[in-house]
Amino acid sequence: MLSLIVSEGKDLTKEEKQRLRKEKKQQKKIKEKKDDKASQENEKEKKPVTSAAPASQPPTQPTPTKTKAELKAERRARQEAERASKQTKKGETGQQAATSKPKAPPSDLQPVVKRLPEHIQVDNPDVLKKLAKKLERQQIPLRSDYGYKVSLFSHLHQYSRKAPLTQQLSIPSTVIHPAIVRLGLQYSHGIVAGSNARSVALLHAFKQVIRDYTTPQNEELSRDLVNKLKPYISFLNQCRPLSASMGNAIKYIKKEISNIPSNCKEDEAKNKLLNCIESYINEKIILAGVAIAKCAIEKQKISDGDVILVYGCSSLVNHILCKAFEKNRKFRVIVVDSRPRLEGKEALRRLVQKGISCTYVLISAVSYILPEVSKVFLGAHALLANGYVMSRVGTSQIALVAKAFNVPVLVCCETYKFCDRVQTDSFVSNELDDPDDLIVTRKGTTPLEGWENESSLGLLNLVYDVTPPDFVDLVITELGMIPCTSVPVVLRVKNVDQ
Amino acid sequence: MELQAVLMAAGGGSRMTDLTYNTPKAMLPVGNKPLMWYPLNLLEKVGFEEVIVITTKEVQKAMSTDLKIKDVKMKLDVVSIQEDGDMGTADALRHIQPKIKTDILVLSCDLITDVALHEVVDLFRAHNATMAMLMSKAHEFTETVPGQKGKKKTAEQRDFVGVDKSGKRLLFMANEADLEDGLSIRKSIMRKHPRMLIKTGLVDAHLYCLKKAVVDFLTENKSISSIRGELVPYLVRKQFSKTASASNPLLFLHLFLFWCPELLISSRDEPLLQLAQERSCWNDHRGDMSEAYHGGKLRCYVHIMDQGLCCRVNTLAAYIEVNRLAPKLFEEPSVHPSADISERCQMGSDSIIGAVCHIADKTSIKRSTIGNFTTVKEKVKVTNSIIMHGVTIEEGCNIQGSVICSNAVIGRGADLKYCLVGNGQHIEPEGVNVCVWYLFISAKCLSQLGKFLHSQV
Numbered sequence: 001m002l003s004l005i006v007s008e009g010k011d012l013t014k015e016e017k018q019r020l021r022k023e024k025k026q027q028k029k030i031k032e033k034k035d036d037k038a039s040q041e042n043e044k045e046k047k048p049v050t051s052a053a054p055a056s057q058p059p060t061q062p063t064p065t066k067t068k069a070e071l072k073a074e075r076r077a078r079q080e081a082e083r084a085s086k087q088t089k090k091g092e093t094g095q096q097a098a099t100s101k102p103k104a105p106p107s108d109l110q111p112v113v114k115r116l117p118e119h120i121q122v123d124n125p126d127v128l129k130k131l132a133k134k135l136e137r138q139q140i141p142l143r144s145d146y147g148y149k150v151s152l153f154s155h156l157h158q159y160s161r162k163a164p165l166t167q168q169l170s171i172p173s174t175v176i177h178p179a180i181v182r183l184g185l186q187y188s189h190g191i192v193a194g195s196n197a198r199s200v201a202l203l204h205a206f207k208q209v210i211r212d213y214t215t216p217q218n219e220e221l222s223r224d225l226v227n228k229l230k231p232y233i234s235f236l237n238q239c240r241p242l243s244a245s246m247g248n249a250i251k252y253i254k255k256e257i258s259n260i261p262s263n264c265k266e267d268e269a270k271n272k273l274l275n276c277i278e279s280y281i282n283e284k285i286i287l288a289g290v291a292i293a294k295c296a297i298e299k300q301k302i303s304d305g306d307v308i309l310v311y312g313c314s315s316l317v318n319h320i321l322c323k324a325f326e327k328n329r330k331f332r333v334i335v336v337d338s339r340p341r342l343e344g345k346e347a348l349r350r351l352v353q354k355g356i357s358c359t360y361v362l363i364s365a366v367s368y369i370l371p372e373v374s375k376v377f378l379g380a381h382a383l384l385a386n387g388y389v390m391s392r393v394g395t396s397q398i399a400l401v402a403k404a405f406n407v408p409v410l411v412c413c414e415t416y417k418f419c420d421r422v423q424t425d426s427f428v429s430n431e432l433d434d435p436d437d438l439i440v441t442r443k444g445t446t447p448l449e450g451w452e453n454e455s456s457l458g459l460l461n462l463v464y465d466v467t468p469p470d471f472v473d474l475v476i477t478e479l480g481m482i483p484c485t486s487v488p489v490v491l492r493v494k495n496v497d498q
Numbered sequence: 499m500e501l502q503a504v505l506m507a508a509g510g511g512s513r514m515t516d517l518t519y520n521t522p523k524a525m526l527p528v529g530n531k532p533l534m535w536y537p538l539n540l541l542e543k544v545g546f547e548e549v550i551v552i553t554t555k556e557v558q559k560a561m562s563t564d565l566k567i568k569d570v571k572m573k574l575d576v577v578s579i580q581e582d583g584d585m586g587t588a589d590a591l592r593h594i595q596p597k598i599k600t601d602i603l604v605l606s607c608d609l610i611t612d613v614a615l616h617e618v619v620d621l622f623r624a625h626n627a628t629m630a631m632l633m634s635k636a637h638e639f640t641e642t643v644p645g646q647k648g649k650k651k652t653a654e655q656r657d658f659v660g661v662d663k664s665g666k667r668l669l670f671m672a673n674e675a676d677l678e679d680g681l682s683i684r685k686s687i688m689r690k691h692p693r694m695l696i697k698t699g700l701v702d703a704h705l706y707c708l709k710k711a712v713v714d715f716l717t718e719n720k721s722i723s724s725i726r727g728e729l730v731p732y733l734v735r736k737q738f739s740k741t742a743s744a745s746n747p748l749l750f751l752h753l754f755l756f757w758c759p760e761l762l763i764s765s766r767d768e769p770l771l772q773l774a775q776e777r778s779c780w781n782d783h784r785g786d787m788s789e790a791y792h793g794g795k796l797r798c799y800v801h802i803m804d805q806g807l808c809c810r811v812n813t814l815a816a817y818i819e820v821n822r823l824a825p826k827l828f829e830e831p832s833v834h835p836s837a838d839i840s841e842r843c844q845m846g847s848d849s850i851i852g853a854v855c856h857i858a859d860k861t862s863i864k865r866s867t868i869g870n871f872t873t874v875k876e877k878v879k880v881t882n883s884i885i886m887h888g889v890t891i892e893e894g895c896n897i898q899g900s901v902i903c904s905n906a907v908i909g910r911g912a913d914l915k916y917c918l919v920g921n922g923q924h925i926e927p928e929g930v931n932v933c934v935w936y937l938f939i940s941a942k943c944l945s946q947l948g949k950f951l952h953s954q955v
Contacts, residue, residue: 166616166623170545171501171603178500178623185624190780197778204770281770313779343779353787 141168244382314379586723634808
């Protein structure tokens with residue numbers, strides 16, 4: 001009995017001591033993660049631990065196959081290696097922790113920290129400093145924010161149209177290609193607005209850049225051209241934040257450029273790139289639009305006697321309606337519009353020019369007009385990976401009210417606008433437009449005239465909002481009609497293709 | 499390269515012959531800097547690195563010796579043309595057409611302004627305009643001008659400028675001289691732009707951004723000789739002419755039959771631009787059925803400055819006014835470091851003293867500009883005057899409201915009020931108590947006037 005107890009005691013003490021060792025190691029790991037400060041403390045902690053560990057080991061080693069000294073040396077070497085690797089990892093996590101908020105809780109494994117994009121961290125001075133340094137390196141001026149920002153959105157940029165970025169550029173612009181300067185101006189003035197228009201204009205400007213490009217000595221086109229495009233993209237981002245469709249187009253071009261073989265001659269390479277851009281526009285925008293229209297019309301999504309509600313001015317939805325009218329479908333359209341952009345007026349003009357009979361209301365009257373409506377067609381700026389639809393502000397309201405009235409909501413979107421971002425609310429990532437757009441003069445008076453002087457008054461001019469997939473019944477893409485929740489599948493298939 | 503700058507410095511200064519008798523207009527000193535330095539400085543500040551300067555041989559020679567112009571860091575490509583004055587500004591552009599590779603920014607050498615140039619160029623870029631120009635609200639000149647009886651200016655021909663309701667798009671431009679019996683506006687313009695603001699109190703700064711296609715058009719169409727007088731009104735009218743917006747092949751055939759040179763403004767990727775415009779939900783006007791810009795390819799824009807200095811130095815009154823205002827544009831010391839000013843001299847804060855000047859005791863200099871190498875002796879009172887380089891003013895003189903050109907000598911005790919003394923002239927000392935409202939002395943009539951005055955006194 002005694003011997004059993006003794007032997008058990010020995011086992012217990014051995015297991016116990018092994019457990020103790022494991023616990024100490026875990027505690028060590030947690031402490032290192034939480035403790036961002038001096039590594040000396042950790043080293044001090046580690047030393048007694050490491051000294052304790054080998055110290056506790058020799059008495060618990062019952063029958064060593066190797067000698068005690070050899071095992072001790074082995075373990076010490078292992079721990080030195082672990083400590084060295086933890087130092088480097090700690091250096092990384094230290095940096096990452098300053099610029100991002102870890103989303104996963106600290107676990108045994110190193111947490112997978114996602115870096116947040118800088119354009120939604122405007123209230124973080126470190127991020128701003130980093131951005132300023134990056135722009136300085138690329139010789140692009142920094143655009144300063146304007147006006148008081150509403151506190152919920154103080155993490156986003158807010159620019160004024162009266163202070164264009166070209167104020168700080170030299171006039172025959174040498175750093176940035178003139179086509180890109182023109183494009184940036186057109187973006188910030190709103191002359192080119194709408195997801196498709198912006199992407200097409202961007203690709204057109206890139207065509208001119210590629211045409212005027214010459215490879216410098218000792219450089220490869222595939223690497224140098226990508227580096228040349230980076231400051232242009234920063235410039236355009238400063239003029240107006242890039243849209244998801246533009247982001248995808250840029251990714252495509254960069255990929256095409258880097259795939260150019262190094263033995264390719266410059267003219268050939270340039271021709272190849274220009275053809276790639278042409279085919280991208282053709283496939284993803286023009287033909288996709290045609291396919292979507294065909295799909296919508298043939299599958300009887302627009303039938304005779306329909307009353308279709310559209311919101312704002314979506315080039316794709318206008319295209320579908322015009323095509324349906326050409327195919328002699330009898331329907332009428334209700335155009336819903338909202339301030340301050342009043343884009344619905346442009347949609348109204350295009351539809352009426354074709355001969356479609358239209359009604360025009362403002363968004364405040366949407367619940368009044370919905371009992372007449374049979375279908376709602378919405379355009380999208382982007383489709384997010386969790387099925388949410390990002391579109392012009394007001395779209396989610398329309399979808400909500402339509403759902404309450406049991407009216408089907410159809411979103412039309414080309415696949416090149418799908419992005420793998422995830423968002424569930426409109427606050428996290430959005431765009432703040434010029435607040436002065438909200439000021440309007442009626443009968444000679446401008447009520448909001450001196451709004452900057454009121455310390456507690458902030459004007460908010462949001463551009464986008466997200467609609468949950470429960471309100472959307474169908475998404476019409478060139479791949480067919482899919483439910484909102486199939487967006488990640490399409491994305492996965494696209495990634496596999498590439 | 500985006501823009502090439504062209505500076506027109508061959509103008510003769512036909513409205514201020516008194517001043518330009520000996521010195522070419524481009525080299526007249528304003529605030530002790532040559533007049534053409536101001537537009538060059540404007541271009542340099544904004545970031546230009548090269549300027550094509552069109553000028554006469556005389557000016558070219560003067561430029562090579564002038565210190566301030568040598569200070570200019572840009573590369574000046576000087577093109578000299580004949581001095582006989584038959585060449586208009588558009589002819590000059592035609593002359594340098596081989597040098598022009600991109601869109602151009604044309605300036606006149608007599609423009610002094612502190613405009614933010616990006617305002618004009620942004621209109622040119624953003625709307626893909628054929629022409630963008632700068633205009634400014636005219637300010638009344640307050641200073642008395644020597645040689646003018648009373649304050650009333652000679653009646654200048656008014657310019658009628660019509661802009662749309664945003665104030666940026668140029669719809670109509672005509673000079674009073676060209677309108678025989680009233681202002682007539684075409685119905686097509688009114689249909690497209692029902693609201694038009696017509697302004698008359700504007701000064702054309704002669705700063706134009708022109709597309710390269712316009713320069714090519716000028717080489718074909720040799721009948722246009724002045725930018726301001728003929729080309730600009732032509733472009734403004736052409737915006738609304740039927741052929742400008744037509745894409746009808748029959749109309750093009752019609753044009754070729756009659757061989758009028760046309761402005762070809764389309765770019766290489768026209769279908770893509772068209773596609774972007776179609777998809778964009780932007781329109782510059784609301785209320786009718788037409789697309790953005792009414793489908794017109796030719797567009798003219800104007801930026802109207804309402805604050806700040808914008809002055810064209812082409813009359814004597816403007817010259818005097820600008821001498822007051824121009825130094826305030828820069829923060830330079832009003833007294834040149836090499837000037838030798840005695841302590842008992844009373845100098846106002848808005849006076850400017852040039853280099854290597856000698857100002858003796860008991861002098862009083864108020865609201866005046868004194869040029870380089872000038873000597874002012876004792877007991878001289880200079881008020882509200884402009885004294886150019888190399889002038890000698892003997893003791894006891896009293897100079898008020900006058901302009902004294904280079905190398906003149908004012909004799910002892912002379913009393914000049916609102917006078918204009920020409921280049922290299924001598925004013926008789928003491929005996930001639932010159933106190934008339936107007937006195938102009940040139941080499942030709944000096945002797946006659948001297949005899950006349952002597953007989954009067």
